[in-house]
Amino acid sequence: MSTFKAPKGTYDLLPPESAKYLAVREAIAAPLRNSGYGYIETPGFENVELFARGVGESTDIVTKEMYVFETRGGDRLALRPETTASVLRAVLEANLHKAGNLPVKVWYSGSQYRYERPQKGRYRHFSQVGAEAIGAEDPALDAELIILADQSYRALGLRNFRILLNSLGDKECRPVYRAALQDFLHGLDLDEETLRRAEINPLRVLDDKRPEVQKQLTGAPLLGDYLCDACKAYHEEVRSLLLAQGVTFEDDPKLVRGLDYYTRTTFEFVHDGLGSQSAVGGGGRYDGLSEMIGGPSLPSVGWALGVDRTVLALQAEGIEPDIPSATSVFAVPLGEEARRILFAKVTELRKNGVAADFAYGGKGLKAAMKAANRSGARYALVLGERDLAEGVVQLKDMESGEQTAVGVNEIVAELESRLG
Numbered sequence: 365m366s367t368f369k370a371p372k373g374t375y376d377l378l379p380p381e382s383a384k385y386l387a388v389r390e391a392i393a394a395p396l397r398n399s400g401y402g403y404i405e406t407p408g409f410e411n412v413e414l415f416a417r418g419v420g421e422s423t424d425i426v427t428k429e430m431y432v433f434e435t436r437g438g439d440r441l442a443l444r445p446e447t448t449a450s451v452l453r454a455v456l457e458a459n460l461h462k463a464g465n466l467p468v469k470v471w472y473s474g475s476q477y478r479y480e481r482p483q484k485g486r487y488r489h490f491s492q493v494g495a496e497a498i499g500a501e502d503p504a505l506d507a508e509l510i511i512l513a514d515q516s517y518r519a520l521g522l523r524n525f526r527i528l529l530n531s532l533g534d535k536e537c538r539p540v541y542r543a544a545l546q547d548f549l550h551g552l553d554l555d556e557e558t559l560r561r562a563e564i565n566p567l568r569v570l571d572d573k574r575p576e577v578q579k580q581l582t583g584a585p586l587l588g589d590y591l592c593d594a595c596k597a598y599h600e601e602v603r604s605l606l607l608a609q610g611v612t613f614e615d616d617p618k619l620v621r622g623l624d625y626y627t628r629t630t631f632e633f634v635h636d637g638l639g640s641q642s643a644v645g646g647g648g649r650y651d652g653l654s655e656m657i658g659g660p661s662l663p664s665v666g667w668a669l670g671v672d673r674t675v676l677a678l679q680a681e682g683i684e685p686d687i688p689s690a691t692s693v694f695a696v697p698l699g700e701e702a703r704r705i706l707f708a709k710v711t712e713l714r715k716n717g718v719a720a721d722f723a724y725g726g727k728g729l730k731a732a733m734k735a736a737n738r739s740g741a742r743y744a745l746v747l748g749e750r751d752l753a754e755g756v757v758q759l760k761d762m763e764s765g766e767q768t769a770v771g772v773n774e775i776v777a778e779l780e781s782r783l784g
């Protein structure tokens with residue numbers, strides 16, 4: 365062990381486990397690529413103001429969890445705690461929204477940083493795959509995103525998850541509801557900090573996980589009862605589009621989520637095998653975010669799915685994602701000349717698309733065969749002194765144990781035909 369350890373709240377992805385993370389990212393990305401979403405990549409840090417304005421001054425993410433630092437040049441930056449604000453910033457900066465092709469549909473994959481209290485499923489460095497559809501107000505777009513996330517989880521084999529759905533209203537009806545909720549909250553027995561939160565962002569009090577707070581919240585006014593006709597109609601349309609596609613969801617009138625920019629549709633995917641950190645993904649509509657960061661009006665919708673928690677969900681359901689064996693052929697040379705010949709064969713196999721590896725470090729036969737076993741390769745190639753003299757190589761089927769001598773010049777073709 366070295367003197368150093370991974371920082372608190374972080375962990376390393378190491379083979380073979382790391383292959384699961386790639387499989388999860390790929391399973392989430394595939395339906396998006398298939399639905400008109402283009403890949404976008406933005407920096408891991410941004411001007412701190414982008415998140416303060418975008419995510420919201422009163423959110424835990426901005427007030428407690430951001431990694432903020434000042435550069436040598438005096439810029440105040442933050443490691444990204446989420447990527448939606450960055451994506452919108454990038455789209456506006458490049459004027460993609462003016463190319464006359466709305467919505468701009470993009471997906472991303474990458475690290476996020478939040479200074480949270482670490483526990484299982486909650487880390488300071490984690491990774492998300494996300495999708496954003498920018499510049500269109502259309503219930504079918506909200507439905508599309510929810511359907512695609514559902515499809516990703518199902519493709520991975522997950523079954524024990526639920527979709528929670530709510531509408532947060534818009535700038536017409538939310539303020540009316542907000543005032544009614546504030547009135548209600550003022551009559552409760554709440555601590556200083558919660559009262560302050562009730563002033564700045566009363567909806568987030570509904571999200572308070574403490575039982576003593578939740579108990580007092582029974583009877584709180586519900587946003588659903590305050591939605592204006594336009595929001596109601598919009599939400600009904602999202603619901604019926606989902607139902608028509610056989611996507612089941614639960615209406616959750618208390619779902620508000622931890623970011624301030626949401627309007628209308630909000631949703632969360634929760635997995636029932638994960639304990640307290642049960643949200644595997646979430647998102648919603650953010651019609652006001654563009655204007656909040658100085659852009660034009662661009663109604664948009666998106667989600668982010670947590671890769672770490674999706675891997676935990678797979679474990680909870682006992683699902684091993686389909687990960688093809690990394691190596692098909694493992695070459696074991698015995699001696700200098702054999703090494704040169706087999707190295708050339710391995711290179712040729714790789715060029716032809718066959719996954720091949722090699723016993724490096726001049727290992728003896730026993731250690732090299734152990735390495736071949738560990739690699740998971742279907743075939744081992746062994747080339748010894750006597751084989752060299754005869755112009756053959758021993759081809760060993762690692763499953764049956766059967767061994768055949770094949771001409772050195774024929775071996776690549778033979779392996780290609782056996783591996784199909």
Ligand code: AMP
Pocket residue numbers: 446478480485486487488489490491492622643644645646647668669670671672673674
């Ligand atoms: P959010 O950006 O807060 O809406 O979160 C979206 C998803 O990211 C969640 O449903 C989680 O799967 C994942 N996530 C959020 N915070 C963390 C964290 N601290 N550690 C691991 N995953 C997280």
